[in-house]
Amino acid sequence: MKKSPSNKKKAKIWVVENHNFVTHLDQLATEEPLEIRLTLPQQTIAVTMRTPGEDFDLAAGFLYSEGVIKNREDIAKISYCIDREIDGEQQQNIVNVTLNSELNPNLKTLERHFFTTSACGVCGKVSIESLQIKGFSAIPLGLEVSTEIIYNLPDKLNTAQRIFKSTGGLHAVGLFDTQGKLLKLREDVGRHNALDKLIGSEFLAGQLPLNNFIVMVSGRSSFEILQKCITVGVPIVCAVSAPSSLAVEIAKEFNITLVGFLRGRKFNIYSGMERIK
Secondary structure, rough: OOOOOOEEEEEEEEEEEOOOEEEEEEEEEOEEEEEEEEOOOOOEEEEEOOOOHHHHHHHHHHHOOOOOOOOHHHHEEEEEEEEHHHHHHEEEEEEEEOOOOOOOOOHHOOOOOEOOOOOOOOOOOOOOHHHOOOOOOOOOOOOOOOOHHHHHHHHHHHHOHHHHHHHHOOOEEEEEOOOOOEEEEEEEEHHHHHHHHHHHHHHHHHHHHHOEEEEEEEEOOOOOHHHHHHHOOOOEEEEEOOHHHHHHHHHHHHEEEEEEEOOEEEEEEEEEEHHEE
């Protein structure tokens, strides 16, 4: 069996300081392509650049957030591809997903994802209207979180970023309860991949929706981050950096509390201030 790809790789670098050049062995975050295939009939539905690890969660989260599957029973099997022409070797960068034979998914929504980089972005075929067409509605109020809990989220996220500590090159997404306890964390070179891994893990464990939880992302919040949070009902989304204009627009449309520039004891609220007390 082929050895699983590592989420870190070593590289020789030169550190320059005060005109002195010193060689150093550094750790880099691994970035490799992952091909997600449906079987029966075999069809590639996405190729994304990701950090190896939790690949089955990533595939399941991607399919769920894109509306291809709705229930755990929709997936009959997830496995790595076996190349029968190369001694039956497992292909760790190809994940096969076998859907329930009774499922007839609409795959047109996946056309924009045939190739996705590790950077968040929109390919022009998505809009707020497309989310409304899928049947998502505004997230109801009721949940309230104190400012003190919000203040502490970044430090808890940073402390738990195991791979980031050794590479400095990964994004993270954390799932918190309303008391600020970190329940789960996923890391990846792409924020949207990390979120798909998180969603997929909760989906496969039968823990969706996430109506009573907070999602915290490193970096900025984009359209895709908000879109994926809407599909699982996340009421509060926090980010270290700024949101995009479309992220704010979507947050307002679907009644999500969107927090940005969360650093130290200061943050901005772009939408849904009613949930912050």
